Structure formats: C-alpha cells, structure tokens
Amino acid sequence: MPCLCSQSGVAKSVFDFSEDVGWNLQGLRLKVSGYKDIIYICPFNGALKGKVFITNYRLYFKSDGDHVVVLDVPLGAISRVEKMGGASSRGENSYGLDITCKDMRNLRFALKQEGHSRRDIFEILFRYAFPLSHGLQLFAFLSQEKFEENGWHVYKPMEEFRRQGLPTEKWRISFLNEDYKLCDTYPTILVVPFKATEDDLQKVATFRSRCRIPVLSWIHKDNQAVIVRCSQPLVGMSGKRNKDDERYLELIREANSTPKLTIFDARPNVNAVANKATGGGYEGDDAYQNAELVFLDIHNIHVMRESxxxxxxxxxxxxxxxxxxxxxxxTHWLEHIKLVLSGAIQVADKVSSGSSVVVHCSDGWDRTAQLTSLAMLMLDSHYRTLRGFQVLLEKEWISFGHKFASRIGHGDKNHADQDRSPIFLQFIDCVWQMTKQFPTAFEFNERLLMVILDHLFSCRFGTFLYNCESVRDSNHLRLKTVSLWSLVNSDTSSYINPFYTEESSRVLYPVASMRHLELWVTYYIRWNPRIRQQQQSPVEQRYRELLALRDQYLKKLQELQLSDSSPSAHLSNSSASSAFLCHAAHHAPAHALLIHQHTHTHTHTHTHTHTHTHSLAHSHVRLQMFMYIR
Incomplete structure (x- = not known):
C-alpha cells in the first residue's frame, strides 16, 4: 500500500535499489535511475532534497538527511502530470512538476532549470503513468507475481447460486448470454423467472437500456423474495409500452406471490423524467399496475465527482x-453517503419483509450496483466474511459491468474525462460506515477496504481492469494477470477483524443519519501525518497491546516446550508458566484468565513427563484465544 512515512535503510544506490527497498515485483523495470537533484515540496515538512526513482509501476522518492521521508506512489494512482514554471521562472522552487493523484494526494517536485532533467522525468512519468495513451500495456499484464492461491477461483457463479438455493421451481439458470450476444455488459450466466422463455428474454432486452434485462441478484431463503437488477425502460417522450417487459415483471412478482412488486429507481424523480428526452424513463403506473415505484434521489456520476x-x-x-x-x-459527501445507505436499507427492508424488488438507475451499472450489493451485505451474513465479500464484489460489481476503466481512467491521460466518478469508492465508504456501526458483524477489517481502494488505482492486479466481463475475456485477463484476491488470501491474517462474531441470521440495518455518519479519516486524511498521529483509537491501542502480549506468551510457551524434561524442571516450568499467565491475566483478564485456569489445573494434577506435555498442548489450544487477535 502506498505510504508517506519516515524510513531508514533504503536505496543506498541505484544498484541496491530493488533489494533494499523491497521491490521484488516480477515485471518491474527501472526507468529513471536515481535522479538526485530533486526537491519534494512537502506540505508538512517543507522543501526536502532527495533522490527519485521511476519504474514502470511506481514513483519512489527518498529524502536526504537523518529524518528520512519516503514517497511511494503507484503510477496507476496518478491522474495528472503538469509542468510547473517556465524558463523565466525566478522564484525559489518554482520550476518543476505538479502531480495530481487519485488517492487524495497532490505532489510537487522542484528541479534545476539547467539541463533537461525536468523534460526527461516528465516524459518518462507521463509515458508510464498513462501507458494506454502511449500504446503500452498496463502493469498488471507485465507482472509475474506468484501467490499461494489463485484468486481468480474465488467467484464461481454456479457455486454462488447453489449457495443461495438456486435454481428453484420459480427461478432458472439461463445461458442465453453465453456468447454475450444478448447483452455485452452482462455476465454469461443469468438467473431469470422459470416461466420466461429465451425468446421472452430477447424481447425484453429491446426495451431495456443497453439490453440490461431484469435478472436475479439474490433470493431470500425463507420468504423467497428476490433482489432483481436491470437498467431503465426505454419509454421515451411518447410513453412507449412493451407488453413483453410488463409481463416479465409480472412473472417476477408472481414468483413469491408478492402483492405488489417494488421498483426502486435510484435517481431523483426529475432526472428520471429528464431521461425520457434521450429515450429512457421509468415504469409508469398505467403500464405496471402491480408495481410500486420509489425514487431514491441518489445523484448521478457528475455530482459525485464534484463532491x-x-x-x-x-x-x-x-x-x-x-x-x-x-x-x-x-462538500455534500456525507449527504450522498447517507442517500446511498438509506436506499439500500429500504431495499433490504422490503426483501426481509417478503416483498420482491427491482432496482435500477439509468444503465444499471453505477447506483444499481451500490444498492444491490449494500442490501445484500445487510441481508446475507456470508457477504460479511472475508471471502464472501470478495464474491460480492466479483458478482455485483465486476461481472455485472460496473465501468471500472471509465470511472477510474486506468492508464489514460485524459484526466478531465466526464465518465470518471468515485462510485466504487462511495460504496466502500458505505461499507466502512457499516463496519463502524456493527464492529463485530464483519470478518474483515478496515485494512482490507483500504487495500482494495489502493489497488483499484494501482493497476498491479487485473481484478478491476476493463468495463465488463466480455472485454476481460477477449483480453484473456485471467490468464495474463494476477487477481487481487491472490494477494489477500495468501495472507488472510492481515485482514481479519479480531472482534468478529458470526451471526448467520442477523439482518443489519445501519442508521443512515447525519448524526451517525463519519468522515473516513483513516482513508481520506491518511497522508497528513499530524492527523494520522491523532487517529489511533483506544480499540486500536488495545489491539496492539494484545498483539504484543500474544507474542510474549508464544515465546514463553516455546521456552517451556524446549526446556529440560526432568521432574524438577516440570515443577519449575509449571510455576513459571503460572506466574507468566497471572501476568497475562492482569493485562487481558477475559482471555488470559481462562488460559491460566486451564493450564494451572493440568500442570498441578499430574507430574510425569507425558502429562506435562499434555498440559502444554492444552495451553497451546487455549492460546488460540490469543491467536485470533492476529
């Protein structure tokens, strides 16, 4: 994860660069070999002279002197590179480069006017920060990283549908889109009403924007209510109707005998009406008589970008x-978070009470994904596990065609592109808000959310590249790149919430009130060292203390296991163990006292070698109560 921090013992010379900095990414190539005469205009520490390196993956700066400041920026996180000052610039540090990042940072470097150093650095940085604009490949296609697990196997659609209890007598699996001819932005495997024929699906596709027909995302195992997602109907100014589409939504309603089907249109009412002018629109009361239409007032991508x-x-x-x-x-940022969360709560509440819902916005790949995935997170505890959350992202965001390439601008120099928008960031922010309100309900921690966002930009992994599944397949993404989940699942301990408690049937209803929502300071203000130092909460502090205590106990346990096996040593070790565990109990009563009681009983009941070893084994079992902290 990119960082701004003090650090020593790095980059003694360009030849030691890869080894000392720890850049062991296979496929990484050094493009600028340690340019020395550069000054980083640090907003917190002033002008810092140092050395800069640029590879085909990252920009790395290390300041000179005893107080070392390090900048580590994946080139994929760079949105814009501009030259600062001209040949006539005379002010101090007025000649150099301005770099705008996608991860909330702006960087400024000053260089000497003599020679061509700025030109050289600018050209190399511009070329490798925006490879697609220069006919080059994204770094993910050059990386040859190896991990213990293949993250591309995390999501298997048929397995996920079986987990949900599908197919049923009311819902069937369709392979009509196997070649992406029905809808080129949908996945190949779809779940549709059992009574709907393949011919019906093709007719409905003609009346839905981008042919994104209503398909099932999730089914409630008990009441059989479903979450269905799609795009807007092509009603237009003339108020066109489509009997096939109307009958299709009626089949969805009938699947669990819902009295009225609730259609959640994510847009503000006025926006939905305006879309009629471009051929879009919404489901009118006359055409869809057994449906209730609810507008959720979530604004479009342009409003979110400006916010x-x-x-x-x-x-x-x-x-x-x-x-x-x-x-x-x-900024209205938290207001937008509130509206997205509020909309998802309404979706989850309807489904939980037994009513099926249809969710759409305009094209069904931005606000729709936010609402369906958040509602599913509230309803289904599986998605609140580490691997379940990965499945949720792969399913609702990646396979259903959220336009990651357009919204993020991977490898593209056009920073002013009107298609760019922080829709996925907004979703992750909503997830973070839920983890704050329900600290024991999620198996994963905040670190996972931040790693996901960092690699949303980095282009190190193939997970978030391209706009849809059909384009990924045509570019052989799974064969040529590594999945982010390979990294995550090869070191799951880094992403586990130590306070997680599994509650399989619990539905989460977060409070979507401005009084209960917070700015995610750990993410948005993490580059400010002063703010970062103030953000360590009592829970984080306790967590660190327990980690240290666990390590001490592990060390003591190893010493006991390796000690002399004589009877006198057993008594000595038992006393030492009891003394240490009493110390642990003082620092972590709820956990260590149980360990102490269990070990004390066994070590003083038996004296021979076998039983002492048995005691240590039991102690090791109880140690798992500490191990979960990791």
Whole structure:
C-alpha cells in the first residue's frame, strides 16, 4: 500500500535499489535511475532534497538527511502530470512538476532549470503513468507475481447460486448470454423467472437500456423474495409500452406471490423524467399496475465527482480546523453517503419483509450496483466474511459491468474525462460506515477496504481492469494477470477483524443519519501525518497491546516446550508458566484468565513427563484465544 512515512535503510544506490527497498515485483523495470537533484515540496515538512526513482509501476522518492521521508506512489494512482514554471521562472522552487493523484494526494517536485532533467522525468512519468495513451500495456499484464492461491477461483457463479438455493421451481439458470450476444455488459450466466422463455428474454432486452434485462441478484431463503437488477425502460417522450417487459415483471412478482412488486429507481424523480428526452424513463403506473415505484434521489456520476473534488480540497494538504464542519458540509459527501445507505436499507427492508424488488438507475451499472450489493451485505451474513465479500464484489460489481476503466481512467491521460466518478469508492465508504456501526458483524477489517481502494488505482492486479466481463475475456485477463484476491488470501491474517462474531441470521440495518455518519479519516486524511498521529483509537491501542502480549506468551510457551524434561524442571516450568499467565491475566483478564485456569489445573494434577506435555498442548489450544487477535 502506498505510504508517506519516515524510513531508514533504503536505496543506498541505484544498484541496491530493488533489494533494499523491497521491490521484488516480477515485471518491474527501472526507468529513471536515481535522479538526485530533486526537491519534494512537502506540505508538512517543507522543501526536502532527495533522490527519485521511476519504474514502470511506481514513483519512489527518498529524502536526504537523518529524518528520512519516503514517497511511494503507484503510477496507476496518478491522474495528472503538469509542468510547473517556465524558463523565466525566478522564484525559489518554482520550476518543476505538479502531480495530481487519485488517492487524495497532490505532489510537487522542484528541479534545476539547467539541463533537461525536468523534460526527461516528465516524459518518462507521463509515458508510464498513462501507458494506454502511449500504446503500452498496463502493469498488471507485465507482472509475474506468484501467490499461494489463485484468486481468480474465488467467484464461481454456479457455486454462488447453489449457495443461495438456486435454481428453484420459480427461478432458472439461463445461458442465453453465453456468447454475450444478448447483452455485452452482462455476465454469461443469468438467473431469470422459470416461466420466461429465451425468446421472452430477447424481447425484453429491446426495451431495456443497453439490453440490461431484469435478472436475479439474490433470493431470500425463507420468504423467497428476490433482489432483481436491470437498467431503465426505454419509454421515451411518447410513453412507449412493451407488453413483453410488463409481463416479465409480472412473472417476477408472481414468483413469491408478492402483492405488489417494488421498483426502486435510484435517481431523483426529475432526472428520471429528464431521461425520457434521450429515450429512457421509468415504469409508469398505467403500464405496471402491480408495481410500486420509489425514487431514491441518489445523484448521478457528475455530482459525485464534484463532491469528491471538494472533499479533496478540504482534506489535503491541510485541514482547516476553524471551519472544518462547515467545509465538510459544503462538500455534500456525507449527504450522498447517507442517500446511498438509506436506499439500500429500504431495499433490504422490503426483501426481509417478503416483498420482491427491482432496482435500477439509468444503465444499471453505477447506483444499481451500490444498492444491490449494500442490501445484500445487510441481508446475507456470508457477504460479511472475508471471502464472501470478495464474491460480492466479483458478482455485483465486476461481472455485472460496473465501468471500472471509465470511472477510474486506468492508464489514460485524459484526466478531465466526464465518465470518471468515485462510485466504487462511495460504496466502500458505505461499507466502512457499516463496519463502524456493527464492529463485530464483519470478518474483515478496515485494512482490507483500504487495500482494495489502493489497488483499484494501482493497476498491479487485473481484478478491476476493463468495463465488463466480455472485454476481460477477449483480453484473456485471467490468464495474463494476477487477481487481487491472490494477494489477500495468501495472507488472510492481515485482514481479519479480531472482534468478529458470526451471526448467520442477523439482518443489519445501519442508521443512515447525519448524526451517525463519519468522515473516513483513516482513508481520506491518511497522508497528513499530524492527523494520522491523532487517529489511533483506544480499540486500536488495545489491539496492539494484545498483539504484543500474544507474542510474549508464544515465546514463553516455546521456552517451556524446549526446556529440560526432568521432574524438577516440570515443577519449575509449571510455576513459571503460572506466574507468566497471572501476568497475562492482569493485562487481558477475559482471555488470559481462562488460559491460566486451564493450564494451572493440568500442570498441578499430574507430574510425569507425558502429562506435562499434555498440559502444554492444552495451553497451546487455549492460546488460540490469543491467536485470533492476529
């Protein structure tokens, strides 16, 4: 994960570069070999002279002197590179480069005007930060990283449908889109009403934007209510009707005898009406008589992009304390988070009460994905596990065609592209809000969410590349790149929430109130070292203390296991073990006291070697109560 931190013992020379910095990514190539005369204009520490390296994956800066500051920026996180100053610039540090990042940072480097250093660095940085604009491959296609697990096997559609209890007598699996001819932005395997024929599906596709027909995302195992996703109907200004589409939605309603089908249109009413002018629209009461239409008032990608831009302005580089609350309010970021969460709660509540729902926005790949995935997270505890969450992202976001390439701009120099928008970031923010309100309900921790966002930009993995499954297949993505889940699942301990408690039937209803929502400071303001130092919560501090205590106990246990096997040693070791466990109990009573009681009983009941070893084995079992902390 990219970082801005003090660090020593790195990059003694260009020849030691890969080894000392720990850059062992296979496929990484050094493009600028340690240019020395460069100054990083740090907003927190002032002008810092140092050395810069640029590879085909990252920009790396290390300052000179005793207080070392390190910048580590994946090139995929760079949105814009501009030259600062000209030949006539005379001010101090007024000649150099300005770099705008997608991860809330802006970087400024000053260079000497003599020679061609700025030109050389600019050209190399511009070329490798935006490879697709220069006929080059994204780094994910060059990387040859190896992991213990193949993350591309995380999501298997048929297995996930079977887990949900599908197919049923009301719902069937369709392979009509196997060659992407029905809808080129949908996955190949779809779940549709049992009574709907393949011919019906093709007719409905003509009346839905981008041919994104209503298909099942999730089914409630008890009441059989479903979440169905799609795009807007092509009603237009003339108010066109389509009998096939109307009958198809009636089949969805009948599947669990829902009195009325609820259609959640994510857009504000006025936007949905405006879409009629371009051939879109919404389901009218006359045509869909057994349906209730609800508008959720979530704004479009352009509004979200501007909101994030305002948020970035107030969090980086400096946070203005005097007007912080009013400045945050002016961004409307938390208001948008509230509306997305509120919409998902309404979806989850309807389904939980036995009513089937249809969810759409305009094209069904932005706000629709936010709503369906968040509602499924609330309803289904499986998606709140580490691997279940990966399945949720693969299913609702990646396979159903959220336009990651367009929204993020991977490898593209056109930073002003109007298709860019933080829709997925907004979703992850909503997930974070839920983890704050339900700290024991999620198996994964905040670190996972941040790693996902960092690699959303980095282009190190193939997971978030391209706009849809058909394009990924044509580019052989799974064969030529590594999945992010390969990294995550090869070191799951880094992403586990130590306070997780499994509750399989619990439905989560977060409070979508401005009083209960928070700015995700750990993510949005993480580059400010002053803010970061203030953010260590009591829970985090306790977590670190327990980690240290666990390590101490492991060490002591190893010493006992390796000690002399004589009877006197057994008594000595038992006493030492009891003394240590009493110490542990003092620091972590709920956990260590159980360990102490169990070990104390066994070590003093028996004295021979076999029983002492048995005691240590039992102690080791009880140690698992500490091990989960990791």
């Amino acid at each position: 994030l831009k305002k948020l970035k302005d107030i969090v980086y580089p400096n946070v203005e304390e005097a007007h912080w609350l009013s400045s945050l309010e002016s």
